[in-house]
Amino acid sequence: MKNLLAWLLWFVISAVIVGAFWYAPLAQGFLGESSRILFFHVPMAWVSFVAFIAAGVWSLLFLFRGRRPKDDRAAAAAVELGLLFGVLATITGALWARIMWGAYWNWDPRQTSIIICLLFYAAYLALRSAVEDGDARARLSASYAVLGLAVAPFLFFIMPRIMFSLHPQSVINAQGKIEVESRMVQVLLVGSAGFTALFFWIHNLRCRLQALSDRKSAL
Amino acid sequence: MRNASTWAAEATSVFVKEWRCEFRTRYALNTLALFAFTTLVVVSVSLGPLGVSRAHGTAVLPVLLWVILLFSVAAGLPRSFVQEEETGTAMALRLAATPSALFCGKLAYGLTLVLALEAMLTPVYVAMTNLKVVSPGLLAGVLAAGGYGLAAGSTLVAAIIAQARSKGTLFSVLAFPVLLPLLLLSVELTRLAVAGSPPGVALPQLLLYDASVTVAGLMLFPAVWNP
């Protein structure tokens, strides 16, 4: 069954790659083929935010449902993968911004949000590496993750409002204004689903690997 | 059984103890004040004798005020928890104190520290940078609400890093993402106070942030403090 799911995932991701380059049309108002990067950038950014929420939820479960080590492992793995996907999303986004708007970085609300996410991830991992005792490491990093979860909604609601109110002439996020054709929507949705599945699959592998590593060091 | 009045008495005795120790060493007050005023002088000198145009001033000066506050707090506030761990008094506290009362006592101490700093810094800042504030009432409100958020967030993060290594740098790394919404809102409201505009939706958002961090702190502190 697991094998079947893995093959299915491979198929979906391949379909997304093919669809991004051959099936979906080019978006209006974009330079050359540059809009194709969106089919990878958007799902990865989405997954990065999903990882943030997932880490927060697993941390809550760890703290208030019995301090199970597997919840702590799951939260840490989610942050690691969130960082990976977040960095990839930031790079692809910056490349695209260079092509579209002439500069790699504009402090556009979405760019800012992803950077804050990455800062949280980096802080979480820095905290984990600064605590030696396994129990203390787990509960301190879980507490920080829940604190991040409590504070995150403010970032995602305040940021766009402030930026649009203070800089009305700033480059409006062009994605909000694209007339999205149905084919593009299809590839985007399948891509998002596929990347989310990819995230959880890698996450599962990472958790199992860490569990084995923990058991080995306890021998 | 515990009841409200003795819980409050416990939190109060923590608060009193913090200030009593602080008055005998003056460490936090000195650190905060020294850092704040040194940075203020740097800012003021850099802006130069020519001063800064009004438009630029309204845009930049509120930001600098909050940056000074943020880094002063980062320099002086975490000590309240870090020192407990380093001197070894944390063990006695863990055995004797109720976690929620301890957190509130420390939070009250941090808040009064931040408010004292703001009271000292803001008039001097306004004078030295020639900042004309149209709504001083709103400014005072922002300083109070924003100061509370600074204290609340910093107290919880201080409790977290006190049990880790490399506490100094780790505090800034952990606290900055958490405090960022607070900073953005406070800066926006300060700009509105300077310009004399109504606070709009930012003020309820700031108060909501303060409430969220307080609730999160009360919920998480027992897990942070105890094994």
Added chain:
Amino acid sequence: MVAPGRGPPGQVGRFRGMRGIFLHVLHVTESRLQFQDIRRRFGRLAVLTGVSGAVGPGGMLLVTGPNGSGKSTLLRCLSGLLAPDGGTIEYRETNGGPGAPLDAAERRQRVGMVSPDLAFYAELTVEENLAFFAGLRRVPPDRGLAVLGRLGLPLDRLAGALSSGMRQRLRWAWALLHSPRLLLLDEPFQNFDAPGERTARELLAEHLAGGGLAVVANPSALDFDHAERLDLGR
């Protein structure tokens, strides 16, 4: 003697012979400590590998063993300051019949602990330190001050200016501040001079005579009568 510390007084239970009547008349809660198969590791180092023991009212458990055998770790687990990786700790304060064991948070606040790691606020005087912790424990500081009176310690001395022997006296006063039923003593006579140690032994004997429990690690002289022993030696 009045029922000590905070929390509800012990429930009325069955009499158990003369001792039970004695305790019941004095309204003193009867306590019992039991721990089973305690395990704790730090990284790769397994410090405790399945330690068990029990203490009844008026009883004392002597924990012996070479350095590094886990005596302090065991005491910290019993006090609730450290969560063991495995095993159970049951501590009850009830009068007679079965009651629910206290969880780690309740244990932390009910025990009296003396440990070389215990430190106090250097900027506060001895009296201010005791008053602060008495306020936290919501008891008057009288008991602690009385103990200090017996041991001998100037109340207006800053805690940072105390010698090691004087610090140890303060630790004893702090431990007995809330008249706990369970005493956990880690190197209790460390740095004491002869009079200090004598007084401390008297305090311990009085505690046990009143139905209290004690777990003692690293005693300086192993000459306690009627004490159970638990040897953690490898």
